[in-house]
Each structure stands twice: as structure tokens, then as C-alpha cells.
Amino acid sequence: MSFPNTSFTGQFLRPADEGYDEARRVWNGMIDRRPLAIARCRDAGDVSQVLRYAATAGVPVTVRGGGHNVAGTAIADGAILIDLSPMRAVTVDRQKSLAQAGGGALLRDVDGATVPLGLACPAGVVSHTGLGGLALGGGYGWLCRKWSLTCDHIVGAEVVLADGDILDVTEESHPDLVWGLRGGGGNFGVVTRFTLRLRPVGRVAYRSAVWRSEDAPAALAAFGMHAPAQSDDSQILGALKYASSATWLPADLHGTPVLGLSSVWFGDPESSDNAADAAFATVPPAAVTTRVLSFADLQAMGDESEPPGWRYYTKSCYLCDVGTDTAEALAVAMRTNPSHLSTVDLGFLGGAIARVDPAGTAFPSRSAPFMCAASAAWLDPAGDQENIAWSRATIAAMSPWADGGAYVNYMQHEPSEVVAALYGADHHRRLVELKNRYDPTNVFRGNQNISPTTGSDLGRRYAKERE
Ligand SMILES: Cc1cc2nc3c(=O)[nH]c(=O)nc-3n(C[C@H](O)[C@H](O)[C@H](O)COP(=O)(O)OP(=O)(O)OC[C@H]3O[C@@H](n4cnc5c(N)ncnc54)[C@H](O)[C@@H]3O)c2cc1C
Numbered sequence: 001m002s003f004p005n006t007s008f009t010g011q012f013l014r015p016a017d018e019g020y021d022e023a024r025r026v027w028n029g030m031i032d033r034r035p036l037a038i039a040r041c042r043d044a045g046d047v048s049q050v051l052r053y054a055a056t057a058g059v060p061v062t063v064r065g066g067g068h069n070v071a072g073t074a075i076a077d078g079a080i081l082i083d084l085s086p087m088r089a090v091t092v093d094r095q096k097s098l099a100q101a102g103g104g105a106l107l108r109d110v111d112g113a114t115v116p117l118g119l120a121c122p123a124g125v126v127s128h129t130g131l132g133g134l135a136l137g138g139g140y141g142w143l144c145r146k147w148s149l150t151c152d153h154i155v156g157a158e159v160v161l162a163d164g165d166i167l168d169v170t171e172e173s174h175p176d177l178v179w180g181l182r183g184g185g186g187n188f189g190v191v192t193r194f195t196l197r198l199r200p201v202g203r204v205a206y207r208s209a210v211w212r213s214e215d216a217p218a219a220l221a222a223f224g225m226h227a228p229a230q231s232d233d234s235q236i237l238g239a240l241k242y243a244s245s246a247t248w249l250p251a252d253l254h255g256t257p258v259l260g261l262s263s264v265w266f267g268d269p270e271s272s273d274n275a276a277d278a279a280f281a282t283v284p285p286a287a288v289t290t291r292v293l294s295f296a297d298l299q300a301m302g303d304e305s306e307p308p309g310w311r312y313y314t315k316s317c318y319l320c321d322v323g324t325d326t327a328e329a330l331a332v333a334m335r336t337n338p339s340h341l342s343t344v345d346l347g348f349l350g351g352a353i354a355r356v357d358p359a360g361t362a363f364p365s366r367s368a369p370f371m372c373a374a375s376a377a378w379l380d381p382a383g384d385q386e387n388i389a390w391s392r393a394t395i396a397a398m399s400p401w402a403d404g405g406a407y408v409n410y411m412q413h414e415p416s417e418v419v420a421a422l423y424g425a426d427h428h429r430r431l432v433e434l435k436n437r438y439d440p441t442n443v444f445r446g447n448q449n450i451s452p453t454t455g456s457d458l459g460r461r462y463a464k465e466r467e
Contacts, residue, residue, distance in 0.1 A: 003053040004039075010086060011040040023083065024075060026064070027128075029309045030384070031072030035062070035081040042086050044192040048164040051190070051443070054080050055163070062446035063190050066106050066130015070314045071412045073186075073446050074133075082190060084132065092117055097198040098155070103191045105131045107299060110196070115296040119198040122147045125237070126302045135194060137185050137409035137448075138363050140371070142264050142298060145232050145351030147199045151182040151363050152356055156195035159188070162443035166192075180434045183363025185408055186447045187431070188438040201295040205265040205272070209285035210249060213335070216240065216259035217327040220346075222282035223261055224322025227348045228369060230275035233267030238346035240334035248289040257334045258286070264298065306377065310341065313376045313388045315395040316410040318368030318403035322346065326401045333374065333394040338386045341377035344394060346370060362431060364423045368403040373410055408448045416451045423450075 004012040013020045014037050023038045036059060039050040054061045064074035064083045075081055084104030090113035092099045097119060101110050108127035114120050122143035124134050131150075139150025147153075156170045159177065167189070171178050180188050211219040220238065227236055238261045245254040263276045269292075280288070306312075319326065333344055350369050358366050374394035376387040405422050420428045428450070435442070435452040442452055 003049075003057075005049070008039075008046055008049050010042045010046045013038040013040070024081070025308070026067035026069070026072050026075055027308045028070055028072055028312045030311045030313070031075060033072065033075045033077045035075060036078050038081045038083050040083045040086050041192075044158055044160050044166045047082055047084075047160040047190045047192055048166055050080060050082055051160060051162060052164040055443070060445070061443060063132075063186050063444065064130075065104055065132025066128070066134075068129045069133050070312055070410065073413070073448070076446055079446065084190070084192070087192060090114070092119065092198070094119070099194075099196045099198055101131055101194045101196060103132050103193060105194075107131055107134070108296075111296045111299050114198055115201065115294060118200055118202065120201040120295050121150060121153050121196040121198055123150045123299075125299065126306060127296075127300045128303055128308070131194065132191060133186065134409060135196075136181060136183075136191065138183055138407060140347055140349070140407075142204075142235050142237075143199065143201070143266070144353055145235050145348070146266050148352040148356055149183075149363060150196075151361060153197040154178065154181050154194055155197050157181060157191045158193035160190040160192055162189065162439045162441065170195075176434060177438065179360070180362050180431060180438075182361035183408075184431050184434065184450065187435055187444055187450045189444065201266070203269075203292050203294055204298055205269060205290070205292055206262065206298060207264075207280065207288065207290045208260065208262040209280050209288040210243060210253065211259040211283060212253065212286050213257045213331070215283050215286070216257075216334070217324065217331045219259050219261070219283040219285070220322060220327035220330060221324045223279045223346075224327065224370070226275045226279035226282070227322075228350065230279070230348075231267060231273045232351040234263060234265050234273040234276045236261055236263040236276055236279060236348050238262075238348075239343045240330055240346075241343040242340040249287050253286060255340065257337070259331075305343075306375075310377050310379060311381065311384065311387070313391050313412070314373055314410050315391045315412070316371060316373035316407050317395050317398050318349075318365055318405055318407070319370040319372050319398060319401045320368065320403040321401050322370050323401075326398070329397050330372070330394075333390075333397060336390065338390055339376065339378040339383065341379070342387065342390070343375050343377075345373045345375055347373075359426070362423070362427060364427050365403075365405040365407070368405070370403075371407060372398055373407075411448055414448060416449055419448045419450065
């Protein structure tokens with residue numbers, strides 16, 4: 001069987017083709033892999049043909065949404081890369097508050113179509129991130145305390161299965177698969193179109209404050225104390241980082257280690273949240289800025305800080321508490337950070353995330369109140385070991401306060417046992433059942449993998465039952 005045939009409408013790039021090197025780049029500049037070919041697909045039919053060809057030729061495949069996975073799971077040496085980047089179209093049904101988004105859409109594509117209509121799908125905080133990987137693995141962001149995760153907003157999908165079949169998946173037709181798409185990652189098929197529930201958004205009140213290094217532990221501990229009492233209309237994100245040279249910051253702070261807290265208020269513009277106010281005011285910040293802006297502008301605010309092409313490594317963990325000891329340990333991590341581009345990011349969770357029935361979706365970690373990510377970023381390959389070691393050591397130092405589990409979208413390549421542990425026994429059992437039914441031969445293994453337990457015979461039987 002030769003490929004591509006005449007009914008393939010996309011672009012099929014081999015290593016000698018012009019554009020191949022550009023097309024194999026992903027967000028993390030550390031990832032330098034050479035796929036056998038890159039299939040830039042325009043629709044589900046193209047994806048189906050590539051999967052059938054790869055099965056016949058005995059070649060592995062990987063799937064790329066926005067290419068932002070830090071471990072570079074979208075790309076592998078010697079595999080065919082199913083590149084969904086031509087599939088970024090987003091349409092909105094305003095009446096039903098639903099969006100249809102292509103499997104290769106970026107968050108900015110979704111916001112660009114929805115926000116002008118006063119609607120948004122809760123998603124991440126950097127607009128060049130891919131919707132595909134983010135939504136299938138969870139999706140934390142500014143709106144997650146008010147409306148929960150991106151994965152909780154997947155109400156349907158067009159999915160191309162390992163054998164090339166194209167399914168129109170809804171909560172009614174395939175409740176098992178919808179359960180798995182809400183947090184189970186790209187384990188079950190290629191999502192060529194997401195149907196997403198949208199929420200109302202207007203202009204939002206944004207506030208950002210910065211504390212000097214010496215005040216950071218006390219300010220962080222105040223954040224940890226007050227955050228749990230904040231309203232679900234409020235979200236606070238924190239970062240220990242090196243200060244930028246933004247004009248609202250005093251010049252003597254530029255380039256020094258600081259704590260930054262940013263809050264957004266989604267409630268009545270006439271009021272604000274006492275708990276968030278207290279988190280900012282208990283220790284007086286060195287500088288504060290406030291503004292009212294559109295939700296799309298808010299979503300793009302982080303775009304410059306993590307550009308494509310730098311070298312990146314992330315480890316993360318959930319925290320049950322951010323108290324004085326945790327804050328001291330995090331401040332030490334910041335002072336020992338070898339790169340001025342790296343950050344320790346803190347997310348406050350809870351709210352609507354914790355109110356979704358834990359058994360109702362594949363997403364495993366709904367109760368942890370905080371998440372901490374040591375996001376190492378640097379430029380020189382000679383710094384690889386030092387920066388990776390810093391990220392790992394920072395998260396290891398958090399172990400006294402770790403809440404268990406990890407966020408699947410911030411993980412490095414991990415063995416199946418680690419993935420199984422993060423989902424927990426009940427969720428993992430259900431995920432394996434789904435994997436046996438929809439991908440019994442583990443075609444989709446370029447991900448945080450759920451291994452099927454069946455050999456291909458039993459797998460075929462499950463697959464038959466599906467028919
Ligand atoms: C700068 C930056 C900011 C981030 N901010 C946030 C944030 O605020 N909140 C948050 O929760 N996460 C955030 N993340 C993490 C993000 O969720 C993951 O990196 C996620 O994998 C990105 O999805 P992607 O489609 O771009 O990834 P890709 O690298 O393209 O894909 C990763 C994996 O997802 C699967 N996949 C992707 N698309 C599809 C599809 N359409 N069908 C089937 N499988 C698919 C594949 O298994 C693939 O290997 C951020 C990442 C970066 C780099």
C-alpha cells in the first residue's frame with residue numbers, strides 16, 4: 001500500500017521534503033525528534049487513512065494538537081506524526097452555548113470565536129497552548145474555580161479510532177468514551193472535533209502584586225491561609241520568579257527574585273472578594289497594578305513568558321497546604337534557581353473542580369487545594385542537567401505537603417505504573433476497560449499511556465462488541 005493516495009487531502013512530508021524540519025518542531029526546544037513522516041491532516045477522513053496505512057505498514061503513530069506537551073509526547077523518532085494543526089476552525093452556536101473546535105485548535109482560536117459573543121470555554125492561561133492535549137488531560141485556568149476544568153466542558157467529539165473508524169461521540173451515544181475523554185488523555189482515539197460547553201464572560205477585574213524576596217515567605221503563607229476562603233468568582237495564581245522590567249515595578253526590583261500573585265474577579269464588578277483582598281494585603285506588596293480587561297486579553301497575558309523554542313522541563317505536584325514551612329521551602333527553591341527564565345508556579349484549585357462527582361469523569365484529582373509546578377526554562381543546552389535537577393529537587397522538597405497524584409499534562413514520560421498510580425485503582429480499571437474496547441493494540445501510546453490488558457484477540461472481541 002503506498003501513501004498518500006489521491007483521497008488524502010492533507011500534506012505528507014518526508015524527511016527530504018521542504019518544510020519537514022519546521023513541521024517537526026514542538027514548543028519545547030529540548031525535543032529534537034525525527035518522525036518517519038508528518039501527515040498534516042485536514043479532516044477526520046485524512047486521519048482515518050493515515051491510521052489505516054500505518055497499521056498496514058506496521059509503523060507507530062503519534063498525535064499532535066498544539067505541540068505544547070512538555071515531554072514532547074506528540075512526536076517520536078521513526079513514527080508517523082498525525083499533525084492536526086490544519087484543523088483549527090472554531091464555530092459557535094450562541095443559542096446553545098456550544099462551540100465546535102477542530103482537534104488542532106489553539107486556545108486563542110477558541111477564545112477568538114467565543115469571547116466576542118460574551119462566551120468562553122474554561123481553559124489554560126497561555127493562548128498558544130493546544131486545546132487537544134489540554135482538554136483531554138484536564139485543563140486548569142482562570143475560570144476553573146468558577147466553572148471547573150476544560151475536560152468537564154467536553155460534551156461530544158468526532159473521534160477517529162485506531163482502526164480508522166470515525167465515531168460521532170455524544171453523552172447519549174457513547175457515555176463511556178465521553179467519560180474517558182474527560183481526563184484520560186489521548187489514549188482512545190484522535191479527536192478531530194470537540195464539542196465544548198461555553199460559559200458567559202464579560203470584562204474582568206485583574207490585579208497583580210509583587211513582593212520582594214525577603215517578604216515572599218510571609219506573603220505566600222498569607223496567600224495559603226486566605227485562599228481557601230475566597231469566593232469561586234475569584235482566582236489567584238502565584239509565581240516565584242525573577243521580576244521583569246515592567247514599568248509598574250520599581251527599578252530596583254527588576255531582575256531580582258520575587259513572589260508575584262495575580263487575581264481575577266469574575267463576580268459583580270461593584271464588589272470584590274474579601275479573602276482575595278486579605279491575601280494581597282496581609283503583607284504589603286512592593287508594587288501593585290490593577291486593570292479591567294477583556295477575557296481574551298487576559299488569556300493572552302502569559303503568552304510572552306513561555307515562548308516556543310526555549311528549553312523546558314516541568315515537574316509538579318498537588319499540595320494539601322501552603323503554610324509557613326511550605327512557603328520557606330519554595331522561597332529557598334527560588335533563590336537556588338539557576339535560570340532567570342524559570343518559575344515556580346502555584347495554582348489554587350477547589351471551587352467548581354471539587355464539586356464535580358469524582359467518579360463522573362476520568363480526571364482523577366479533584367480534592368487537592370493547591371498545585372505547584374517547578375517550570376524550568378533555559379537557553380543553553382549545557383545547562384540541561386542543572387536545570388532539570390533544580391525542577392526535580394524543588395518538587396521533591398514539597399513531599400512533606402504533597403497531596404498525592406500529579407497532573408497528567410505536566411508530567412514527563414512516565415512508565416505505565418506511574419500513570420496507573422496517578423489515576424488511582426478505580427479510575428485506572430475503568431480506563432483499561434475503555435482502552436481494551438477502543439484501542440486494544442495500543443496504537444495510541446505516544447501519551448501518558450494506559451496499557452491495554454488484552455492481547456489483540458480479546459481486544460478484537462471488545463472491538464466487535466463496540467460494533
Ligand atoms: C506555555 C504552556 C502553558 C500551559 N498552560 C497550561 C494551563 O494554564 N493549564 C493547563 O491545564 N495546562 C497548561 N499547559 C499544559 C498543557 O495542558 C499540555 O502541555 C498539553 O499537552 C498541551 O496540549 P497540546 O495539544 O498543545 O499538546 P501536544 O503536544 O500537541 O499533545 C500532547 C498529547 O495530547 C494528545 N492529543 C493532543 N491533541 C489531541 C487530539 N486532538 N486528539 C487526541 N489526542 C490528542 C496526544 O496524546 C499528544 O501526545 C501549558 C503548557 C504550556 C507549554
